[in-house]
Amino acid sequence: MSDAPVLAVTKLRKQFGGVVAVKDVDFEVRRGSITALIGPNGAGKTTVFNLVTGNYEATAGSVSFTAPDGVAHALVGRRPDRIARLGIARTFQNIRLFGDVPTLDNVKLGLHSRTRAGVLAALLRLPAAREERDVRAAAYRYLDFVGLADKSHALARNLPYGEQRRLEIARALALAPSLLLLDEPAAGMNPQETADLMGLIRRIRDLGMTVLLIEHDMKLVMGISDHVVVLDHGEVIAAGTPGAVRADPAVVRAYLGNEEL
């Protein structure tokens, strides 16, 4: 294990035409932490996620990911599938499951990248019954971990909303990531579901994974985060412990507006 931050974002910038969505953002994610990225709508949080996972290419700046073996990888310019294979998995703000296939198959796809077989090997191997059993068993374990073991045959799109969010987490966990990005995991959840989710995120952290999450539910953010980074208009306006950030006047202004002026 390395003491270097899992993720070091430096002067990260993303421009869409004339709009600067992310403006020279700097922050770090410590290994083993739960770090929250918060900010008003349109602050650029999801854009930062997309830059980390390679869905967007940064206009400028760098993102450095340090794998558990201590090797640092520059992520900017790398393809999403390569980044995923380095050990970064994510979920989506608007759930993006493979809706027309069973939940178990969704998780099996996450396991797909774990065995490093080339095209030819994959082609030649109509997987032996044993391997298929192993994959299924592993997929079940992930479903069980998020509490969906009894839903393995349901089509993903038929699950209730909260369960779809947990299935997305299971699918991401199947990649065995060292860094898990959760984009608004509690969106649309009732208080009980949110409380369960907090427990789940803690259990994920306790397994040794680092969690970076975007969330609007302040109860969740303040309840589980070790570190909070606040974005507004594409810039980091505050960073620190939940308590420090909550008291920061800049954060209050960003959320409540600046009406007193």
Added chain:
Amino acid sequence: MFTAENLVNALSLGALYALIAVGYTMVYGIIKLINFAHGEIYMLGAFGALLAVDLGHGSANVLLAVVPAMLLCAAVGMSVDWTAYLPLRRRLPRADALSIALLALLGVGAIFYKLTGDSTHRWHAPAAHTAIGWSVLALVPVVILALALGEKAGLLGRSLGRVHSERLNALITAIGMSLILQTLAQLVWGAEPRAFPEAALPEFLSAPVPLGLPVTVLGKELLIWVTALAMMLGLHLLVSRTRMGMAMRACAMDQETAALMGVSVDRVIAFTFALGSAMAAVAGVLYAVKVGGGISYRMGYYPGLLAFAAAVLGGIGNIRGATLGGVLIGMVQGFTGGTFSAAFLVMILVLLVLPRGLLGEPQASRA
């Protein structure tokens, strides 16, 4: 019309169209492109086998020559993707340049068709063809170089980038690729239709098979049915049971998410092209065996269109649909004595009732 002989012929045609149609449908399923160069891959399959037979000096027979033909077509299919379609998908700066280059080629190709004589003699002027053909090909590096220089000088890229519409560009590029491959095949093998030498055809192909049916079934017809069935079964297993098949299905559903699950989308697409191309190659070889010749640079045009119709008829993007559509189009062709308009009429009628084709699913709405 509805004779047993026609049924035998129709089944064979249907099997061949199905083998081609799955290539259209798999590529469409993943990158939403109608790969109009696919008929030419089928044509190159027949030529590839012919080449292998020629190189084998009489010791090679057609059944063995299928293997190098499949490999050749898999390679060509992937190359077509890499050189022509990948730059358009990735939105590389040079994508516009290449697209324009291929459009220019399409134009030149059309002129080339126009210039080469009237309809009766069009295919009997090899010398003139070769001369014009080479000059078309010579234009390729010139046009690409000019565009590359233009891009370096900042003349292209941004200004053109704003007006482009990706799907349409890729479609036109595919038509251009089709013409380029035809031209290339004509340069290499000439304009005269060729046939496999007798020595390369095992005897059982033209012998009747004792099936106890009231109709004569030749060995080659049975070969076509068995091969097509086996390949369709193999394809089904590959798509449903292997990791690559799972990756293909994931890419067809949502490429971006598949990539974030560690699936190498480019690799899956390349594999899809290779797989579809290899299947089309088999169809090309079998067709040449069936009709006892007809290996020509033009041979891919109508089967390509008909297989495309079959894929649409079955519900584009759906492999079983393409198989079903292929057999159906084969039936129409077999029973109408090869009337192309009848095949398309059937397709139009089916689409009037089922706009998404026989097995087409309603467009999945992405959340």
